Amino acid sequence: MAIWVLVADNSRARFFSAERTASSLNEVRDLANPEARLHEGDLVSDKSGRERGMSGAHGFGQESEHKHEGVDKFAVLVCSELEAARVSGKLTKLYVIAAPSFLGLLRKHQSHALKQTVAGEVDKNLTLQDPQTIRGALPDFL
Numbered sequence: 001m002a003i004w005v006l007v008a009d010n011s012r013a014r015f016f017s018a019e020r021t022a023s024s025l026n027e028v029r030d031l032a033n034p035e036a037r038l039h040e041g042d043l044v045s046d047k048s049g050r051e052r053g054m055s056g057a058h059g060f061g062q063e064s065e066h067k068h069e070g071v072d073k074f075a076v077l078v079c080s081e082l083e084a085a086r087v088s089g090k091l092t093k094l095y096v097i098a099a100p101s102f103l104g105l106l107r108k109h110q111s112h113a114l115k116q117t118v119a120g121e122v123d124k125n126l127t128l129q130d131p132q133t134i135r136g137a138l139p140d141f142l
Contacts, residue, residue, distance in 0.1 A: 002092045003142045004028075004085065006078070007134055008106070009099040010071045012127045013078045015085075016134070021141045025131040031081070033074040075105035083114050094118050095138055099125035 005016040005025055011033045016025040085091035094114070098106055100123045110118075119142070126134050 002090050004091045005095045007097045007126050009102050009125045009127045018142055025135050035070040076109050079109040086114055095120045097122040097126050
């Protein structure tokens with residue numbers, strides 16, 4: 001049985017596998033999204049934040065759109081990795097542990113077939129935790 005665990009947030013996705021239903025986790029892949037850690041101003045051009053003819057108005061809306069687009073693209077990349085593993089037979093059962101906002105994006109971009117492999121979800125950000133702590137957030141028998 002190919003059991004995988006995804007632990008992810010806006011800036012990082014860690015992929016683990018488990019050999020048996022009660023075994024420990026082995027990290028197989030780590031993806032990073034460095035754009036998620038940048039400030040909004042670093043993602044857009046150096047143009048002034050003020051708009052013409054609107055004294056005191058700032059152009060913050062466009063900046064947050066850039067950051068959201070980057071996070072959305074990262075969710076697509078993560079789902080593509082999972083889908084490739086599913087198609088190749090490396091993944092038949094999936095557990096997802098993700099920050100709540102990123103969990104929603106993952107659900108949005110999962111194929112129907114990939115959704116069918118999801119055996120459980122945990123809405124927590126555990127990306128910086130060690131494998132033993134992550135394993136503790138999952139059922140005893142995967």
